[in-house]
Amino acid sequence: MDDADFYAHSANAAGDWHLLNDHLKSVGRRARTLSGTAPWREEAGLAGDQHDLGKYADRFQARLRGRDSGLDHWSLGAWLALKQHRAIAAALAIQGHHVGLQRADPTGLMGLDPTKLTSQHPLGLALSDPDLERLLKRADADGLEFTPPTIKAITSWHHAVAAMLDVRLLFSCLVDADFLDTEAHFEGNAAGKCPRTPGPALDPHAALDALDRYMREGIRPGTQAQPAVREARESLWQACTTAAQSATGCFTLTAPTGSGKTLAMLKFALEQAHRHKLKRIVLAVPFLTIIEQTAQVYRAVFADFPAHFVLEHHSLAGLGAETTQADALTPQERERRLLAENWDAPIVITTNVQLLESLFSNRPSACRKLHNLMESVILFDEAQSLPTHLAVPTLAALSHLSAAYRTSVVFATATQPAFDSLHQAVSKHAAPGWQPVEAVPDHPTLFAALKRVSVTWPNPGEKRTWDNLAEELQNIPQALVVVNLKRHALALLQALGNAPDIVHLSTNLCPVHRRAVLSRVRKRLAAGEPCRLISTQCVEAGVDLDFPRVFRAFAPLEAIAQAAGRCNREGRLHESGEVRVFDPEEQGDWRRRYPTHAYFQAAEMTRRILLEHGTIDINDPAAFQNYYRQLYDLSQPASQNPSFEEAINARDFPEIARRYRLIEQDAIQVLVPWAEQIEDYESLRNEAEADGIGGAWMRSAQGLAVSVYRPRADHPAWSIMIPAKLRRTGKADRQQDAWFILEDPHGKHYDETLGLILPQSDPVLIG
Incomplete structure (x- = not known):
C-alpha cells in the first residue's frame, strides 16, 4: 500500500489493496464485453470507466482506512456522464450502482447537480468531494481517459417501458462488471486477482446431438404411450424443428398436456441458437415443482456436459433487500452483491418471479443478470400463469428485448392466453407491440388426437363436503385430488384418516422431499397399487403424473385443464380418463375459497361460461381463447393498474420495482x-x-x-x-x-x- 496511490477497495486476504485506476479500466473493458453487440456498448464502457470517479477524493481514501463514513462516491461520475457526455443511461447506471436506479424524469436527473447534493443530499450523505475538476485532474494523472459515446442508449422516452429496459440492460453490464472485478480482488492471492472461471459456452450443435440421442435412445424406445399419443408427440417435435428455422422473435407454442412439450421446447430453443448463434437458453416456470422435474430431465440430456452447463436459480428469496441508506459499502452489502446470481451458464432454469421481477427491478443485484438475456432464447413454460394486471408492461418489455437484442421469446402452454388482443396497449410502451408467431399452427389437430379425458362439471349450486369427498375416495384405488388452498388439503387429509396409500404434496415439503413423494407415486401408479394423492396447485403444471381419475376443486379454466393433464396422460386406458370438478362447501367470501382475488375472478368467469353453455370442452383451444377474451373484457388488463402506469410515465425506477410483484409478500x-x-x-x-x-x-x-x-x-x-x-x-x-x-x-x-x-x-x- 502506497499513500501516493488511490484505491478502490481495501486489502484482500493477501494484504493487497485494489488500485483505483486498475479497477476503473477493468470494469470499463468488461462492461463493453458484456454488452455484446448492443449499439450502446461504448456508453456501457464509459459507465464502467467513471463509475467510481468519486473514489479519487481524499475523504473516500480516508474512509477505506476507517477514518470517514457516510459518503456518496457515485454522483460526481453520474453528473459528468450526464452534463459532459449527454449519456443519460450511463448517468443513471453510475448513480444506481450502489443505491439502485432512481427517477429519470428531468427533476430526478437534475438532482445529480453537485451544488444541490452539497446543500441537501436525499440520503443524508456527503459528497466524497464536491469539486469535479479536482477529481478529473487526479483521474487524468492516473492514466484514465473518458471518451464520449457516439451512440446513446436513450434518445427518447416515447416508449417508456422499452427505454427503461435499455437503461436496465446497460446498468446490468456495469454492475456485473463491477461485482466481478471486485470479487476477483477479494478472492486474490499473492499472485494478484483471482477472477472466477467463466461459465461454459453454449455449443448448440453438440447440445442438439445430445438431445436427439436422448430422444432416440432413451425416450422413444422406453415410452408406454399409445400409438396416437406417440404420433402426436412426433408431430409436435417436427413442428418445433420447422418453426425454429425462422428469424428470432416472439412465439407462442400451443400444445396439449402430455404431448412432449418440455423437450420439444428445448429442441426449438437449441435449433434457434444454432441457426442464429445465440448465447444461452433461459427457461422460466411458475412453480418450483416444474423446475425440479425439468432440471432432472435436462441434466439427463446433458449428462456428459460440464457440471455447470445447466444452472438452477429458483430461490424465492435471495439475500434480502438491499439498503439505500449509508454508503452501501459495508462488508454485508458487498457479500450480498458478490453472491447475486449472474446467469453465466448455457442453460438457466429459473422462476417467473426471478426473471420478470428482475426485468422491472432497480436493484443492482437483481439487475446483474439481465445482460445475459440478450441474444438468447427465453422459454416461458405454463405461460397462462402471468398475472393479467402486469400483462401489458411485461409483454412490452419482452417484445422490446426480442426486437432490439436478437432474443427469441416463447410462450408455451396448453391453455394459451389471448395476449394478442393486448397488442394495441402493448405498442404504447414498446413499438413492436405483441404479435407472436404460433410455432405449432396445426395445434387444434394435436388437441383432437390427444383427447384422453372426459370432464364432469358440478350442477349449479352443488357443493361437496370434505367428509363426503373422502367417503367417495375410499372406493377409488388411484386418484389425484387438487385443491386451491393448503388449508383445504389438510382438511381433506384429516377426513381421509391415516390410510397408508394417502400421499400429500405441497410446497410445505422441501424440493428433495417433493421429488421423493413424486417418485413413490409414480412407482405405485406403474405397479397398479393403491395411491391417492392430495395436492395443492403445485402438481398441476408440468408434473409428469398419470392418474386414471382426477378430482379438481372449482378453479379458473386453465387450472382445471392443467389438472386434467395429469389424467390418462399416456392414453393407456381403454376408456377416457375421468376428471370430476367439484365445489367445496365453504362459508364466507372468496378469501375463504381462493388464494387471490384474480384467481377468484377467473374461477367465476369459468362458472359464468359453464352456466351459459352447460359444459366446456377443455380439449378445444378455441374454448380458451373465448374464456381469456371474456376475462380480459371483464378485468381490463390495459387499464387495471393505473398507479403502475403513472410510475412508468414518471420514469420512476424505484416505484416501478416496488409495484411489479408476482408474489406480493416478501x-x-x-x-x-x-x-x-x-x-x-x-x-x-x-x-x-x-x-x-x-x-x-x-x-x-x-x-x-x-x-x-x-x-x-x-x-x-x-x-x-x-x-x-x-x-x-x-x-x-x-x-x-x-x-x-x-x-x-x-x-x-x-x-x-x-x-x-x-x-x-x-x-x-x-x-
Missing part, C-alpha cells in the same frame, strides 16, 4: 431437517454455524429449503428459525435476513407427510 428460505437427508441438513447447519453461508452453500441448501412468506415481527415462528450468517464478513456485520435454519430437535415442525409446520402457520406458508 419470502424467506428455511433449511429443514427432512429425516431421509438428516445428515445433509446437519452438515449444512454445522457449516453455516462455523463458517457462514456463501453461494455454494445456498445452492446446496436449496434442495432442503422451504420458502415461506416472511412472518410478522411478533410471530412465534421466529423462536424456531435461526438466521444463517454470511461468510467472509466481519463478525459485527454477518447477519442477513433471507436464510434461516429450522431448529426442530423433537421433530414437531417438519412432518414426513405435511412438511413444514410453523406455529400458527396459515399466514406465512406459500400456497
Whole structure:
C-alpha cells in the first residue's frame, strides 16, 4: 500500500489493496464485453470507466482506512456522464450502482447537480468531494481517459417501458462488471486477482446431438404411450424443428398436456441458437415443482456436459433487500452483491418471479443478470400463469428485448392466453407491440388426437363436503385430488384418516422431499397399487403424473385443464380418463375459497361460461381463447393498474420495482431437517454455524429449503428459525435476513407427510 496511490477497495486476504485506476479500466473493458453487440456498448464502457470517479477524493481514501463514513462516491461520475457526455443511461447506471436506479424524469436527473447534493443530499450523505475538476485532474494523472459515446442508449422516452429496459440492460453490464472485478480482488492471492472461471459456452450443435440421442435412445424406445399419443408427440417435435428455422422473435407454442412439450421446447430453443448463434437458453416456470422435474430431465440430456452447463436459480428469496441508506459499502452489502446470481451458464432454469421481477427491478443485484438475456432464447413454460394486471408492461418489455437484442421469446402452454388482443396497449410502451408467431399452427389437430379425458362439471349450486369427498375416495384405488388452498388439503387429509396409500404434496415439503413423494407415486401408479394423492396447485403444471381419475376443486379454466393433464396422460386406458370438478362447501367470501382475488375472478368467469353453455370442452383451444377474451373484457388488463402506469410515465425506477410483484409478500428460505437427508441438513447447519453461508452453500441448501412468506415481527415462528450468517464478513456485520435454519430437535415442525409446520402457520406458508 502506497499513500501516493488511490484505491478502490481495501486489502484482500493477501494484504493487497485494489488500485483505483486498475479497477476503473477493468470494469470499463468488461462492461463493453458484456454488452455484446448492443449499439450502446461504448456508453456501457464509459459507465464502467467513471463509475467510481468519486473514489479519487481524499475523504473516500480516508474512509477505506476507517477514518470517514457516510459518503456518496457515485454522483460526481453520474453528473459528468450526464452534463459532459449527454449519456443519460450511463448517468443513471453510475448513480444506481450502489443505491439502485432512481427517477429519470428531468427533476430526478437534475438532482445529480453537485451544488444541490452539497446543500441537501436525499440520503443524508456527503459528497466524497464536491469539486469535479479536482477529481478529473487526479483521474487524468492516473492514466484514465473518458471518451464520449457516439451512440446513446436513450434518445427518447416515447416508449417508456422499452427505454427503461435499455437503461436496465446497460446498468446490468456495469454492475456485473463491477461485482466481478471486485470479487476477483477479494478472492486474490499473492499472485494478484483471482477472477472466477467463466461459465461454459453454449455449443448448440453438440447440445442438439445430445438431445436427439436422448430422444432416440432413451425416450422413444422406453415410452408406454399409445400409438396416437406417440404420433402426436412426433408431430409436435417436427413442428418445433420447422418453426425454429425462422428469424428470432416472439412465439407462442400451443400444445396439449402430455404431448412432449418440455423437450420439444428445448429442441426449438437449441435449433434457434444454432441457426442464429445465440448465447444461452433461459427457461422460466411458475412453480418450483416444474423446475425440479425439468432440471432432472435436462441434466439427463446433458449428462456428459460440464457440471455447470445447466444452472438452477429458483430461490424465492435471495439475500434480502438491499439498503439505500449509508454508503452501501459495508462488508454485508458487498457479500450480498458478490453472491447475486449472474446467469453465466448455457442453460438457466429459473422462476417467473426471478426473471420478470428482475426485468422491472432497480436493484443492482437483481439487475446483474439481465445482460445475459440478450441474444438468447427465453422459454416461458405454463405461460397462462402471468398475472393479467402486469400483462401489458411485461409483454412490452419482452417484445422490446426480442426486437432490439436478437432474443427469441416463447410462450408455451396448453391453455394459451389471448395476449394478442393486448397488442394495441402493448405498442404504447414498446413499438413492436405483441404479435407472436404460433410455432405449432396445426395445434387444434394435436388437441383432437390427444383427447384422453372426459370432464364432469358440478350442477349449479352443488357443493361437496370434505367428509363426503373422502367417503367417495375410499372406493377409488388411484386418484389425484387438487385443491386451491393448503388449508383445504389438510382438511381433506384429516377426513381421509391415516390410510397408508394417502400421499400429500405441497410446497410445505422441501424440493428433495417433493421429488421423493413424486417418485413413490409414480412407482405405485406403474405397479397398479393403491395411491391417492392430495395436492395443492403445485402438481398441476408440468408434473409428469398419470392418474386414471382426477378430482379438481372449482378453479379458473386453465387450472382445471392443467389438472386434467395429469389424467390418462399416456392414453393407456381403454376408456377416457375421468376428471370430476367439484365445489367445496365453504362459508364466507372468496378469501375463504381462493388464494387471490384474480384467481377468484377467473374461477367465476369459468362458472359464468359453464352456466351459459352447460359444459366446456377443455380439449378445444378455441374454448380458451373465448374464456381469456371474456376475462380480459371483464378485468381490463390495459387499464387495471393505473398507479403502475403513472410510475412508468414518471420514469420512476424505484416505484416501478416496488409495484411489479408476482408474489406480493416478501419470502424467506428455511433449511429443514427432512429425516431421509438428516445428515445433509446437519452438515449444512454445522457449516453455516462455523463458517457462514456463501453461494455454494445456498445452492446446496436449496434442495432442503422451504420458502415461506416472511412472518410478522411478533410471530412465534421466529423462536424456531435461526438466521444463517454470511461468510467472509466481519463478525459485527454477518447477519442477513433471507436464510434461516429450522431448529426442530423433537421433530414437531417438519412432518414426513405435511412438511413444514410453523406455529400458527396459515399466514406465512406459500400456497
